[in-house]
Amino acid sequence: GENVEQHPSTLSVQEGDSAVIKCTYSDSASNYFPWYKQELGKGPQLIIDIRSNVGEKKDQRIAVTLNKTAKHFSLHITETQPEDSAVYFCAASPAGGGADGLTFGKGTHLIIQP
């Protein structure tokens, strides 16, 4: 089955700086790669996703890059703000969130220092 590795487990950055979280996956059949943000006491919420026919996707301060050959993808957050503090999860799936479920990484606790 799929295995998703996520690094780092904790990331502390100064407000206004950029944050990068990296993930690798093992199953070459995976084609859908979402990123979820989880705040304390809440369920994960999708912030951005990318499919294998695209190498990069951007939404305001958030961007995701995908390298299918190397089987890795990354989340980039620019101009970080205090409200970006949360746990971020990467995930992978052969088709999409609704087809057969997601395999998640272990999460990154992002801390934005004022």
Add this chain to the structure above:
Amino acid sequence: DAGVIQSPRHEVTEMGQEVTLRCKPISGHNSLFWYRQTMMRGLELLIYFNNNVPIDDSGMPEDRFSAKMPNASFSTLKIQPSEPRDSAVYFCASSLGINEAFFGQGTRLTVV
């Protein structure tokens, strides 16, 4: 839409008791997923349904766990008998086709 609704939000039960967690997916969604979140193992997929039919339950840890989806608007996850190692946050999620999966707020289960 109110999103995915799970109940109860918190459940404390004694070892050996039966526990039933409930989920109402987003109206119109045709896939439903149950996940478990622990510090040690992270977010794990337990089982998922497409059009109310269980597709893959390979993530269900033991026979003590069972899940049903009697109709498109309701699903249950049952643990019988419960054990302390079942303590975790259980999430239900739903989606339409291959689109984004929306998660509920979760049920925090504590088995003492």
